[in-house]
Amino acid sequence: MKPRIAITGVGAVTALGNSAEEAFERLIAGEIAVRQHELPSWPELEHLRTAACELPLGYADLPRVEALSMAAIDQALRDSGVEPQAHPAAVRTALAWGTTTGGLREAEDLLGLVTQDTSPEQLRPLLGFPISATACRAGERFGPFVRTRTLCSACSSGALAVVVGASWLELGVCDRVVVGGADALCATTLLGFSALGLLDPLGGRPFDRGRGGLSLGEGAGALVLETAELALRRGARIRAWLAGWAAGSEAFHITQPEPHGTTAAGLMRRALARGSASPEEVGYVNAHGTGTLRNDAAELAALRALFGEDFARPRVSSNKGQIGHCLGAAGAVEAVFCVLSVERGELPPNATPELEACRGLIGTQAVRSPVGVALSNSFGFGGMGSVLCFSHHGGGRAQPDSGAASFARLEPVSDPRGVEGSAVPKRVYLARHCLLEPLPGSDPRQVPPRGELIAAERSRRFDDMSVLVAAAVERVLSQHGDVSRLEATALLHGTAFGAVQRAAHFLARARSAGPSRVPPADFPSLLPSAASGNAAIYAGVRGPVGAVSDFAASAHSAVHQAVELVLAGEVHQAISCCGEPLDPLARRAGAAWFGLPDPQSWAAAAQLWSCEPSAIWVASFGESRGPLPALPQGNVAAFLGSSDRSVALDWGGFGLPTQAGAARPSVEGLGGAAVCLAAAELERRELAHALVVDISKGRVLHTLLSRVEHAG
């Protein structure tokens, strides 16, 4: 195993303390932070135990999720020996961050009260609501970052961010990446999990025989990952290696796990295989272990499938009995704890009185045991899972080969057309694309009944966004997509918000009819990851699945995420998609406060990217703050996907062509549609090259598509 990615810093804010070190010590000591709290706005929910953080000093003016995140990131950077606001330009640093609720906590009180007459000024609390708001602020405080992206894959979001950051290091698009996730406790998740019957009023007790559900928590976890080369060159203290990882989807059910844990076991196998490790080497598993009847049973089944007769040996524990289920933070906070476990050979307990009969499960006392290899599991609603594999730093095999040969840094092609990391010696092709728009004569402001777009009986409970995304995904897959490779197909949904209008409705109902009357089936669709989860279940997609967010450029960031996955060899093909369901609240808040366009028509778009050759390929892609690299000669046009109108569009300043082929606005507000329009013109041979551009918060996301015969 040649470790290539070093973890040089960790940071955490949890209910057990505001530093990773303190929280880990209290975790090892068996302290339980789950308890009853006062909830002035929702006294009916006060009996439900949660784990709440004490907000770190100096962040009181920020939305809570941002405060937790900034504190954790600052901690992790300092821990890695990097001054938070001063990384040298020579070290390209990126940020990948996970969350499920974003700034929902601050928006909640407002959401339950919004009416037709609510003025834009009154919608101000929604400012913290876009999923990418935290990453944006982190960029301002700790940047500049060469890449920034927000991921949502429900309860595994924090771990998926680690996976994405790691793949950026492998692709050579950055040298260092800050990864992690955060979520703040909020009424919506408390109401929703309660309505689903998934909360245990006695407190979540993972793997306990008498367990009855989970307890919610909050927090933030951050890790600094670096290439081995960089870490060793600068003499950084390495806490552990990130030896492997895997992300995928069960495509089974939106809230229930696969009972036999087949996909979960497969993810663990793949994470180990990537690090050239075998199950026999695993000394510890930091389980997802929520404490629900179903998850813990499924996870134990997965562990049995993975370890076979060796099942009793590896030690297993879940932190959720002590810090609660931190949703988007969970995967990252628990990764931090797993790293510390490996570093110190101290394995946290299961803080539960009566464990399932399974010898590997650690009891209420922490265990001292050196660990060479450990796994950290995270599984989310919709069956979206990520598994991380960590290995001990002092394992005696820590010396990588000298220079770049030790990891998969791609050599730039001779034509230096791309910006950092966009050089693509292995090509990614645009195999198929689909743009769904209202039929002429129909009402463009009304998403049609789902039976007109997809199979009605397989899409009950789908909200409008899920319907649109499933429809677009089904079409690109059926047009061409290799349906025999669905286990190696990814699905990335670019979206800026969760379902804002639905969340408002959910909260209004809780207010008027009481917490016990909220429709349970409505809750899963409030998560930003809902549409991708639903579409994956609908189409049977089982590779990495999730929502990708980058504010006004969200759809384009999904394109980049898809292309990166194919480029990295993670998947055979990847689908990027986006939809415009005309969520009234999102549009009003978006137009009033975020400078987003105000679309007048529903639409959906999807693209299928593959390593199988076809007529159009990705000549370059990337992000930048300044002028783009010179465009190729020939018939070129630029396509503007969407732009953040709060920033004046300096077309010339970005070096975009102003002659023949001037920018054409795509379907209003639907960033991903520009790729489809560009592809259509390329296919009709009206163009040789098409540059698709999306602008958000002063950053330009760009992708250059070219006809294959014009390849350099």
Add this chain to the structure above:
Amino acid sequence: MADELRLEIKRLMIRELDLAGLEPAGIDDDAPLFVDGLGLDSLDALQLAMAVEEAFGVVVPEGEEAKPIFSSVAALAEYVAQHRQ
């Protein structure tokens, strides 16, 4: 009376569980609701329990105890008829 209640329950199901395209006539009184028959799942069970509670003022137990009650429209109608105030 029993027929009316069964019809009401079927309409409730179609509405609450988003069974688009189904008419009450298309739902068999005695067919299984879960797994086989209509193929509803546990999330539907939660949704239906809440809707029944709200519509008829009847409390439906959770978990295993609910299974016989939800075994068919007829069984559900009988439970509601027995327990409604």
